[in-house]
Amino acid sequence: MTIRTARTGTTRGTTRARRTAHRAPLVAALLALAALTATACGADQPPSLFADGKVLVGTKNDQPGTAVVRNYKFSGFDTAVTRQVLKGVGATPDFGIVPSEDRRSVLTDKTKDLVVATYSITVDRMKDLDFAGPYATTYQGIMIRKNDHRIKKPDDVIGKRVCTWPGTTSVTTLESPAYDRIVVYEQPDASTCINDLKVKKTADAVSTDQMILYGFTQENPDLKVVPDITYGSANQYGIAMAKGHREDCLKLRNALRDYLADNAWSQDFATALPSIPKADANWETNFKPRPTTVDSLSCRDRPKT
Template identity: 30%
Template sequence: MHVTTKTTGRFGHTLRAALLGAAVLALGGVATAQADTLADIKKAGVINVATEMQFPPFDFLENNEYKGVDRDLIDEVAKELGVKPKYIDLPWTSVLPGLEAKKFDLVIAPVTITKERMKRYSFTVPISEATAAMMKRTGDNSINKPEDIAGKNVGGGKGTSQLAQVKEFAQGLTPAPTIKEYVDSNQSYADLAAGRVDVSVNSLPNLAFAAAQRKETFTVVLPPFGKPSFFSWVGRPGEDDKSLVEAVNAALVKIQKDGRMASIQKKWFGVSAELPTVVPEPLF
């Protein structure tokens, strides 16, 4: 005999409501645990951060040891968060896609804040100036200002905002320069030293560091040709990662106010500069 049990009346409605409420609470608890990246990081005690370690002085390898501005900054930020950082080295073209695919928690590669990127990512407060500039071979008197690259060979990192800016800048020059794209900046610098390109394009801090290391080979072309801009770290947009970006921002502001930021800047740039404590509106 098949027996069907049917719950009716006030008790039945109350039971169903109680079971439904319990299910909602249970699901809500799971959703909260899964949706709060910062909580997950603190529970694990580790923040997974990615960059390209071919971008001195921000990120580079020296005797297989990770060094640079971002390494020093993320170590301080991790202390403020009460966790340890795990550093992941990737090609630049894989860094932002990896963030979107949730392969790590935060991008600490310096990313230029642009209007287009702000539609897709959540930026932290700035970690450095990022204005685009050019570097030439020392002694090349044919290039004394940015406009002198007309008809020249120009090298820059593929997918960077600096390369995008020089392409736009080049549209107003006659004859047009030839622009070559490189996997990383070091390859562009190598071709500049060898005479295969006439200038390399990057952010002013990167070029100033490279020129200081090899004064006999490289000289920065001033003034910078790019619009004033800043480098920041990048998180995913949305509620899941909001608390993480807010916590990183609070840590970066604290590091700037207590002098640790200035010490790191002087170590790598030779000078210190005050940075915005809010995410600035990009000019391009």
């Protein structure tokens, strides 16, 4: 019995040794293949937008309150949001001007890393771009001359000439059948529309998002927003980027959540757009996004249902 047991143990030990010897090259080959695969996958991933700490950001230059350039300095709520959120991911913005109609193209052609320019998150835009947001919510409205008492309610706009400009959701909204009795026309930009309203008086009103309109009134005290006139559904402003940077997008989303949860959002909003708290006692409820909305629209190819 002792002899058999010894022989059996020896045979088993030898067999194990041979199996181990045969497996060693196979294991080494598999490990090498895994390393090559990981390297190849890593090479396919684009570098982080925040890798060198400086991020190219497209924003507006002609929207007081949201984004404007004065003495070569960018200011407004969009720029405040950008600085705060990028600070949360360890980066700083390098701002550049982008017109409304070019907001998508500067991202897809890699001219800018991000666009923060009162850019509404829509289902169609989510197909081509990623958004972290919203960082603000607003309805489309109407701005008129302060001494014009003809327009107080939605029906008063019927038959009136309303100016807007390309690249905004405002054009699409007012061109829908529901508003076909409003005479809508386009000018190249917001400044031209405001000139039509103030100087030429060829426009009876200017229409875009109320948040933007309130900003215009801060530098044009002879103009006013009609608070009881809104169009369409709420516009949700997001931080836009090209597809392919989902991890960066999620980092921005998390930084935005922290910003919205802090009192800094309200302070920045009231500082940049003091005309809104003056006109609307419920401005935080009406303009500050809910966390659930941020979750449903951020870093997705379509809204979460």
